[in-house]
Amino acid sequence: MTAAPQGSDDPVAPVPADAVALGDLDGSVSFMLRIAQVTVYDRIFSAEADLPLKLGEHTVLKVVGDNPGARQGAIADKLMIKWSHMTKVVSGLEERGLVERYVPPQDRRSVFLRLTDAGRHVVADMNLRLDALDAGATAALDADDRAELLRLLHKILGWPSATSS
Amino acid sequence: MTAAPQGSDDPVAPVPADAVALGDLDGSVSFMLRIAQVTVYDRIFSAEADLPLKLGEHTVLKVVGDNPGARQGAIADKLMIKWSHMTKVVSGLEERGLVERYVPPQDRRSVFLRLTDAGRHVVADMNLRLDALDAGATAALDADDRAELLRLLHKILGWPSATSS
DNA sequence: GCAATATAATTCACTTGTAAACAATCCCGG
């Protein structure tokens, strides 16, 4: 590739239309994770655009519902959301009346979160729809593939493989 | 901020320290992809903080190097970067002297990209380091696991499984 | 040739997410 093209008038190449080669990038776990994640999110939202919550909001609300009395920061850590961002997300959810902040008297620095009835309702609605959307966005995978993928992702994270269900 | 309700209000819970339960969220492909992706990126950057490029910048430069004469938008599409964002990234790389924009005479709307010598050098440097960092961030996986994971991610995307070594 | 339309990239306004400084509170050793 050192054809020493001078100036700005060199031919460079005929013009490879839209077939761009990724080279060995498709063997990079970090790259493939990003592409796959972006693609799956895109598919979920293009499949059904009228969702009442963004995916991140849903996970927050769901975990809040499953962990009454959990500190906001602890939930943020578990979901790998920065505290500063968590503050924004929770404020947004609170303004929409889906969660309540509650400062417990035994440690007035911390903030506990509780679902409102509206919050519980929205989460339940999303839970129902998301299973199908999640599966639909990865429809190329059969059940075994999906289980295997989840196992590998858990393994990366050092999480106990959830054989629960 | 609600006034701390005490007395008749429920105690919520003793306070589950930092053991937050995710429930069945760890069985959601979209959620697990996000968590895994964020974790892997974090690990790569905490492992070696003095990288000359961010991961996204590296992929752009690498693909530019592998596809001389490719339009900027075609590369953006392949990498799932929006054109408006691609403009920013390329401008940043151009300012640092790593790529050159080149408007071909046969279609003066489009922009071709070319690595500069400095760009080539930086990409080569990153290529060397990233293989190890990528593997290090997923050290919990053995070679078979990694190959299987990549196969499944390719399958989600509908990409031909690259068994090319 | 020329208007209408499509395409490529950019700009601008905005959302999402991060980093660093800050304020409030708790804890611990004198």
Place this chain on the structure above:
DNA sequence: CCGGGATTGTTTACAAGTGAATTATATTGC
């Protein structure tokens, strides 16, 4: 009690990324 230090959450400024409108060029139909 009380001062230093740690913890928790918020604020502020910024970076990453998206979407709609804009500019410039190309293409197509008449």
